[in-house]
Amino acid sequence: MGAPDQEPVDGVDVSWEAARAANLANWDDRVPLHVEAYGLDTYVDDPEHLSGVVRTDLPVLERHLSGGTLAGLDVCHLQCHIGTDTVSLARAGARVVGVDFSAPALEAAARLASVLGLDAEWVEGDVLEARVLVDEALGADRDFDVVYTSIGTIGWLDDLGAWARQIAALLRPGGVFYIRDGHPMLGTLDETRDELVGRYRYFSDGRALQWDEAATYVGEGTVSATRTYEWSHPLSEIVTVLLDAGLAIEAMHEGRTLPWRFAERMIELPDGDYAWPGAEADIVPCTFTIVARRPA
Numbered sequence: 001m002g003a004p005d006q007e008p009v010d011g012v013d014v015s016w017e018a019a020r021a022a023n024l025a026n027w028d029d030r031v032p033l034h035v036e037a038y039g040l041d042t043y044v045d046d047p048e049h050l051s052g053v054v055r056t057d058l059p060v061l062e063r064h065l066s067g068g069t070l071a072g073l074d075v076c077h078l079q080c081h082i083g084t085d086t087v088s089l090a091r092a093g094a095r096v097v098g099v100d101f102s103a104p105a106l107e108a109a110a111r112l113a114s115v116l117g118l119d120a121e122w123v124e125g126d127v128l129e130a131r132v133l134v135d136e137a138l139g140a141d142r143d144f145d146v147v148y149t150s151i152g153t154i155g156w157l158d159d160l161g162a163w164a165r166q167i168a169a170l171l172r173p174g175g176v177f178y179i180r181d182g183h184p185m186l187g188t189l190d191e192t193r194d195e196l197v198g199r200y201r202y203f204s205d206g207r208a209l210q211w212d213e214a215a216t217y218v219g220e221g222t223v224s225a226t227r228t229y230e231w232s233h234p235l236s237e238i239v240t241v242l243l244d245a246g247l248a249i250e251a252m253h254e255g256r257t258l259p260w261r262f263a264e265r266m267i268e269l270p271d272g273d274y275a276w277p278g279a280e281a282d283i284v285p286c287t288f289t290i291v292a293r294r295p296a
């Protein structure tokens, strides 16, 4: 059993190294739970099956690709976790490299790709050092047509400027970056209340939000390494770091649905996503999507 859950603490001063170590222990612990709960059999049973996240993202991303398809392109998937989205990108025809700092997550991802008979390469380490890690693992000539990251990503990072610079350095000239993630406004809401009530800071100042939680977002199991740290990133910060890294923003979207149950009272939709009940779905955005390009 993990430690009992405690109230989250906002505005915590913690070094990146200490926060990153706590987050890594937590993510390592989640892997066996997620391998059980992510429905990996579906990928084996149905050779056409794509993750719900990639099913949503692919048509949007492909509109920005010159051939209109991911097929034959080199894709770097940042924060790839246990590889369900990565193998889905491979099934869409991409040559994929998954990057994540959790060794057990990458082992699970490699096992999944191997069982499915899909080629994929995996790079272990911090996404904030992704360019040099890819160089060291795969060779300095490995540039990408697409850098992709989706759902549950930048909240784990303190320095978004460093993150954006990795993305720009991984892309070939003309290459496309795609992100969809929880909207920073969603992240301000109190997930325990039975109405929409703001609780957490929207604006960032470098200090972290500290959580102690044994449960994870899928399945019934609990982790032992309960302490995590997250950072809020306003939409203006996300846009600015991408522009500062030299990328040109081509599209932005804000969505009304989420692929995980942010609050108990969210409604499950027929496609497995979640939304606020009734008219509340129009009050606060659930996700943002940005597509950006490294100029040719």
Ligand SMILES: C[S@@+](CC[C@H](N)C(=O)[O-])C[C@H]1O[C@@H](n2cnc3c(N)ncnc32)[C@H](O)[C@@H]1O
Pocket: 020, 023, 027, 028, 053, 079, 080, 081, 082, 083, 084, 085, 099, 100, 101, 102, 105, 125, 126, 127, 128, 150, 151, 152, 153, 156, 157
């Ligand atoms: C919510 S998951 C990724 C979401 C993906 N859509 C999924 O469900 O498979 C977040 C991932 O980020 C990884 N992660 C967190 N912080 C990281 C960091 N600093 N560097 C690399 N990976 C990190 C975790 O190990 C985890 O696999």
